[in-house]
Amino acid sequence: METGLTGKSALITGASRGIGRAIAFALAREGCSVMLSSRKKEALDAVAEELSAAYPDVRVETYAANAGDPEAAAACVAATVSALGGLDVLVNNAATNPYFGPLVDLDLARAEKTVRVNQYGIVLWTQLAWKAAMAERGGAIVNLASIGGFLTEPGIGYYNATKAAVIHLTRQFAAELAPKVAIRPSLTVGG
Ligand SMILES: NC(=O)c1ccc[n+]([C@@H]2O[C@H](COP(=O)([O-])OP(=O)(O)OC[C@H]3O[C@@H](n4cnc5c(N)ncnc54)[C@H](OP(=O)(O)O)[C@@H]3O)[C@@H](O)[C@H]2O)c1
Structure with a gap:
């Protein structure tokens, strides 16, 4: 059965396992x-093999990129448009x-890595x-936030702060890019 996603092209970051892998399967199921x-790359290729076996008519590509690296992200987006046609x-x-x-013991190196991937990554890939x-x-953009973006929790306060930023960036981009692009946060519970 054809849906609004049939024939469209999607790029999923963090697609080698977990929720990203599941989203890739859900999108492929829609064509x-x-x-x-x-x-x-190896982990991505393994998922691609499984996806192609499940949905042989769907085009599946892989591209290794650190989500916090502007050059790698740009190369991945360019490869997506070139390979999938959009x-x-x-x-x-x-x-x-x-x-x-x-938080009182958090070091700069790990703070910077968390912000770069979780928070700046949203801005970078959307741009x-x-x-x-x-x-x-x-088009449409889905940002994986977390219920933790609204809560205080022991141990993962800084990660949750980046998820609070994801929720706000999603609102801001939704306002800036409408009506061309629909942007939604996905609020998962658990971490
Ligand atoms: N699971 C939960 O309970 C939960 C709850 C709330 C929110 N979330 C959010 O949902 C999303 C997915 O969570 P998950 O539990 O499925 O995560 P996961 O199982 O830990 O998988 C993370 C994915 O991101 C990739 N990744 C990690 N660092 C990366 C980087 N610097 N650049 C590019 N890719 C990177 C990993 O692959 P590589 O190692 O190959 O890079 C992997 O594919 C995240 O945004 C998370 O914050 C999850």
């Missing part, structure tokens, strides 16, 4: 071509949590998707 991205759906799913502990395709063709 949407998918570009799978994360840092580890970019209609961006799923900003990749996130990291290198530190568990109280790239907008400039490469969505400013002209429109």
Whole structure:
């Protein structure tokens, strides 16, 4: 059965496992071509193999990129447009949590890594998707936030602060890019 996603093209970050992998399967099931991205090419290729076996008519590509690296992100978005013929759906799913502990002991290196991937990554990939395709063709962007963005919790306060930022950035981009692009936060519970 055809849906609004049939024949569209999606790029999913953090697609080598977990929620990103599940989103890739859900999109492929609708007949949407998918570009799978994360840092580890081998893990992505394994997911691509499974996806192609389940949905042989769907185009599946992989591209290894650190979500916090502007050059790698730009190359991945360009590869997506070139391989899939466009970019209609961006799923900003990749996130990291290198530190568990109280904020009073958080070090700069891990704070910077958390912000770069979880928070700046949302801005970076949205900018790239907008400039490469969505400013002209429109599209949809889903940002993986967390219920933790509204709460205080022991150990993961800084990670949760980046998720609070994701919720706000989603609102801000939704206002700035409407009506061309529909942007939604996805609020998962658990971490
Ligand atoms: N699971 C939960 O309970 C939960 C709850 C609330 C919110 N969330 C959010 O949902 C999203 C997915 O969570 P998950 O539990 O499925 O995560 P996960 O199982 O830990 O998987 C993380 C994915 O992101 C990739 N990744 C990690 N660092 C990256 C980086 N610097 N650049 C590019 N890719 C990177 C990983 O692949 P590589 O190692 O190959 O890079 C992997 O594919 C995240 O945004 C998370 O914050 C999850």
